[in-house]
Amino acid sequence: MPTANSSPALRRTLLFIGIVTLLIAAIVWIRHATRDVVYVRTARVAEGNIINSVATTGKVIPVQLFQAHAAAPGQVKSVYVHAGQVVEANTLLLKTDTTDAQSRVDSAKVAIATTAATASDLQQGGSQEERLALSGDLARARLQVDQARQDLAALQQLQARGAASANEVASSRERLLTAQTSLNSLQQRQTQRYAPTDRARVAAQVAESRTSLAAAENQLQNSVVRTPIAGTVFSLPVRQYDYVSAGEELVQVADLTRMQVLAYFDEPEIGKLQMNDAVVITWDARPGKQWHGHVVRVPTTVITYGTRNVGECLINIDDATGDLLPNTNVTARVTTQQVYHVLSIPREALRTQGSQNFVYTLQDRVLHKTVVEVGVLNLQTVQITGGISAGTVIALNSTSNVDLSDGLAVQEAK
Secondary structure (H helix, E strand, O other): OOOOOOHHHHHHHHHHHHHHHHHHHHHHHHHHHHOOOOEEEEEEOEEEEEEEEEEEEEEEEEOOEEEEEOOOOEEEEEEOOOOOOEEOOOOEEEEEOOHHHHHHHHHHHHHHHHHHHHHHHHHHOOOHHHHHHHHHHHHHHHHHHHHHHHHHHHHHHHHHOOOOOHHHHHHHHHHHHHHHHHHHHHHHHHHOOOOHHHHHHHHHHHHHHHHHHHHHHHHHHHOEEEOOOOEEEEEOOOOOOOEEOOOOEEEEEEOOOOEEEEEEEEHHHHOOOOOOOEEEEEOOOOOOOEEEEEEEEOOOOOEEEOOEEEEEEEEEEOOOOOOOOOOOEEEEEEEEEEEEEEEEEEHHHOEEEOOEEEEEEEEOOEEEEEEOEEEEEOOOEEEEEEOOOOOOEEEEEEOOOOOOOOOOEOEEOO
16 A cells, blocks of 8 residues: 555656556557558449450452453553443453454464464375375386386396396396385385374474464453453553553452451461451541451461561451442451450459459458459450459559558548
C-alpha cells in the first residue's frame, strides 16, 4: 500500500505514462489521418463476346477473267465496247488488222501443199515425170541385157564350131555384164531411191508447215476478239487506230460480282487459319465500306514474298456487287476464334503467378486475391470460366502506380 511519501512519485509516473500514451495515440492518429489513400481503377465481371482475328494485305482477283493480248504487231482496226460496259458472252469487243495474219495463213498453206507434194513423191519413188523417165530407162536396160545375152549365146555357138574367137566371146560377155549392172542400178534406184534420213527430213518439213499454219490461223482468229464470258469490261487500254506490239494487252473482262482475295499471311499466323473462317475486307479507297467473305483455301506451303515468309490464302467475297475492282490492294481480317455471351474481364485485370491465374476482387474497400479459371482470350478481354461470378468488382490497377496486394485498403477511382 503506497505511503504518503510515495504518492507524488506515483502520480508523476502515472502522468508520464498517460502523456506517452496520448503521444502514441496522437502519432497513430496523425499517421492515419495524413497517409495517402490508394485509389484503384475497377471493372465488373460481365457477359460479353470475345473475338480473335488476324489481318493482312491481299489483292482482289476475279473468279473468272478473260484477257486478250495482241498476237502480233499491228493496228487496232475497230473497238466496239467501252470501259465499264457490261457485256454478254461471245460479244464482239474489237478487231485488229488482219493483213499480216492473212498473209501468213496463205504462205503457210502454200508451204503445206509443197511439202505434201514432196512427201507424196518420196512415198511413190519420185515425181510422175521422174517415174516415167525411170520406167523408160528400165525398159531400155532390159532390152540391152536381153540383146547382150542373145549375142553371147550366138558367139558361144560359133566358137564351138570354130567360127568365133575367144576374144569375141569375152567381149560379148563383158557387154552383158555391163548391161546387167546398169539394169541392177536402175532397179535399185526404183525401190531404194530415198534414204530414211530423206523421209525424216520431209516429215519434219510437213510437221513444221502444219504448225506454221496453225499459228497463222490462230493469229487470224485472235485478230477478232470476243469474250467467252459475261461480265464487265474493266480494262480497255487501246483505242481505234492504235498501234500495238505483240503481247500487248488489248482488253480485260471479268464478272465483278464473283471476286476473291489472294491474301498473304505471315508464317506464325498460318496455323490459325481454317476453311470457312469469316473474313472482313476493307479498301482504303472506300473508307467506311466493308465486304464480307470466307476462307476457301488455306495455305499449303510457305513462300518468300518480298522480305516475308508467308502462306497464300484464298478468300471468296460473298457480297461483291461490282464496286470492288480487280487488282486492288485490300486488307483482309480473318476471324479465327469467337465465343459469345460468356463471362469476361479486361485483360489487364488478370495476373499470373506460376501456373496460377488470379485477380484482385474488391470488398469493403479491401483487395482480396482470388484464383480464377480462364478460357478464350485476346489482347483486350479474357473469358472467365470459374472463380468469380457476374457483377463482381475487380481491380485493374492503381492510379498512383502502387503495386496491388492482398489485403490492401483502397478506394475506387471515380
